[in-house]
Amino acid sequence: MFRIAIAVLFVLHGLIHFFGFVKAYRLADIPQLVQPISQPVGLLWLAAGLLCWVAAGALFFAPRWWWVVGAGAVVVSQAVIFSSWGDASMGTVANVVLLGAAAYGFASRGPLSLRSEFEHNLKRARPAVSSAAGKLIVESDLASVPDPVRRYIRRSGAVGQPPVTDFRATLTGRMRSAPDSAWMTFTADQLDLVDTPQRFFMMNARMKGLPVDVLHAFDDDGATMRVRLLSMRSIVDAKGAELTQAETVTLFNDLCCLAPGALLSPNISWEPIDDHRATAHFTLGANTITAQLRFDDLGDLIDFVADGRGAISADGHTVTPERWSTPLCDYAQVGPARVATRADVKWHPDAGAWTYGEFQLTSLAYNVANRAQVGEPETNGFPRDHIVAPHRGIRAWIANHRLVSFFILAYAISWTLWGIAALGAGQVVFILGGLGPLASALIVTRLSGRSVRAWIHSLLVWRVPLGYYAIALLLPAAIYAVVNLVLVALGQALDFSLLAVAAPGYLGTFFMVATVGGGLEEPGWRGFALTGLQKRKTPLVATLLVGLAWGIWHIPLYGPLGFVVPLILAFFYTWLYNRTGSILICLLLHASFTPAQNFLTIAVDPASARPAARPVGNAADLVVLGVYVAAALALTLATRGRLGYKGTPADG
Structure with a gap:
């Protein structure tokens, strides 16, 4: 936020x-x-x-x-x-x-931040070249592990897949420092390497509303943990043998929970206990840790218990060993693997166990350390083997009704601000009202779990053939040239001197619409609504729906008939957007149409020497509307209803 x-x-x-x-x-x-x-x-x-x-x-x-x-x-x-x-x-x-x-x-x-250091660690992280490269995990590879572990690996879907050399995950959740402490919400991003064990974990949390950065780094030099309040004040700076032991436990827990196929590693030795439990010994250099894995009747891992992981002491520098467990639930298919997507994290002191963390997996990818590593957790350059965890409550409703949510919010934001402006709040509030569709698209994208960054990036397409720039800038002028010719045929006269008079106003209006006015509607109407509707409806139906919604949105500005012109103009925007995929081009078209409507009617009434086009209601307005309709109909027929759409149109 x-x-x-x-x-x-x-x-x-x-x-x-x-x-x-x-x-x-x-x-x-x-x-x-x-x-x-x-x-x-x-x-x-x-x-x-x-x-x-x-x-x-x-x-x-x-x-x-x-x-x-x-x-x-x-x-x-x-x-x-x-x-x-x-x-x-x-x-x-x-x-x-x-x-x-x-x-x-x-x-x-x-450059001095923990985030920068995390990104540097990701860049230099490279998995070892394995002798198993190019091979797949097969059933015979499972012979060395106990029965419950074998069932778990099979159930995860690892058999028939390449061995996991590394994995990257993002998580959300909340944490607290004591049983009676307030919860801190967080998001986290991590990369684990399996064959050359390394773990880099970056967390952004909120403590009493203030941002807290947490960086765990574990590599050949051992483990470090640093925590900074407001990214500046250090409140934890820990390292040493005890922390390295603790991070070894954490790394093994990551393997068990997020990469079941990695449990075939030669660094792990096993002791069977019964049909639902097994003990694992995980060795990294001088450190060997022991954990007990517990499974349910179906073969899913439901708990991980270890005694070697330590808690950070109050001084922020030392580590106190304590029993630690991670109950797991909510299994889901994540690309090639079936893993738990939710976990609690518990300490088990003598006074009684308590939960200090609740984690929810939001994305997961395997074998990505040799690809692009640095990025925001929302996108990360992950391949498609990822998961977005389900939302609940209002966010779930928005995620399942994105288009309806967009239209409701766009109307609510714009109409509310326009109403406030009408009561005397001023021009700035009125201008902000015009940003309703843009704000609505941002809010719905965010709340539905989609990447705001990726959506904004999709709006900035500008490398299109120059001819489309010419169309965006000149199409409205061409339409009004036809309007003027029709008016001449109806007995009006052309007064070209009006063009010189109108030029400053035309350019000023173009600039204002492109920067602070109606052009900023386009990310909402075309970049969000049209894009979503064309996945479900034909281009023609999608255009009619967007045009109708766009027109109704204008009613507070232009009255009950204010929806008519936007409904017709929507055809030109759809065609240009489908041909270019560029919202910037649509913005230029919008910035060209508005001044054209205001300044490019140069046919005058010979008797009064006044422009023929006046406010709504006279014959000239009917000519403008007629030319709009004829041009939109011609475009629809010429494209056979596809309006420039390049994919396979939907049926509805």
Whole structure:
């Protein structure tokens, strides 16, 4: 949430800076800015706004270095605020917040951070070249393990699969430091190597609302554990033989729970106990740890108990050995393996056992250490052998009704903010209302468990043939050329001098729509809704549904008939999106249509020398509507209803 909140603040802060550029170049009247702004300074206002937007994007696409751009944005922003202090002094408050965020960004993602060290460890981690490379696990390989372990390995699906050399997992859950302590929520990312045993585990937790970074590193040099509050204040810094012993237990637990096929490792010796239990001895160098594995009647591992894992003492530097167990449940198929997706983690002191952690597996991949390792836990470059754990409650409903949730939220956000703006809250609140579809798509993507980063990345496709840029910029002008010709045929006259008069307004409107206006609707309507609907419906039906929803969304702005024009224009957007896959192209089309509607009708009534097109209700509006309909119908017929869709259309 911190990242999203700071990104939103950067976007809004950037929007406000664009007003300084607009005032400097007289693209619109900005009454809130009283002091004059020269055009060179106006360019600095524009630069500050763009840097704010780049910083917002870098939070998701370059998280390791976003703080550099963010700090630069704050510096330029504060410079222009000083130049218009009387009008813009309150912007300093936002800059102080953003500068603090950039400082935290340096601490949490910069070169001295635990996250940076974790990513460095991932880059250098390489599995050993195994003599079993290219081979598969076969039934005869199971002969050396006890019966319950053999059933567990079979049940996991490891037989017939390549041996596991390494695995990467992401988890969520909560932890606490004592039976009476408050729970801390966390997300975690880890990489384990099997044949050259190593384990790197990065956790981001929340303690009383404050971020806590935790890094476990275990390799040939032994184990270390470091914990930092706010990514800066060290509260745990442990290492030594006792911690290495404890991490050996943890590594073996990872093998048992997440990579059952790795239990055939020559580093493990077994002692059968009965049909439901077996004792394992796991040796790494000078350390040998012992654990008891317990299985149910079906053959699933249901508990892991070991005495050699130690708890961090109150001083944050030493380790106290204690019995440790991990009851397991909720087995699910994860790519080639069937593993538990939920586990409790318990200490067993003399005073009685208590649960200190609850873990839920959110993704898992095998044999990835020789692929791209560094990335956010949401994407990680994993192959498709992963799992996204099920949601519960409202998140489960949203995950199962993503499109319905999107439309409900888009209407709720936009209509609420527009209502507040109508009561006198001002232009900024009105502009924020237009961001409802974008905000709704982000919220639904996040709450349904999808990758926000991957979705945003899909919106930034720009490498398309130049001809499509020309279409996005010129199609509305071509349509209005036809509108003007029809009006001439109906007795009107063309007044080309209107083009020169309208040029500044056209360009100003284009810029405003592309940066702070209707163009920002496109990630929601096309990037989310249309994409989702075309997986279930034909392009024609999907376009009608999106167009209708898009049109209804406009009713508070344009009245009961406000849905008609968006419903028709949706056909052009669908075709352009399907041909290019680019939301940026759709944004340009949107930014071109709005000023075309406002300024490109140059047919005038000869009797009054006034433009023929006036507000809704006269004959010229019917001509515009008729040309729209004819063009949309021609496009639909020319594409045989596919509207540029390249896949196999759905049946519905």
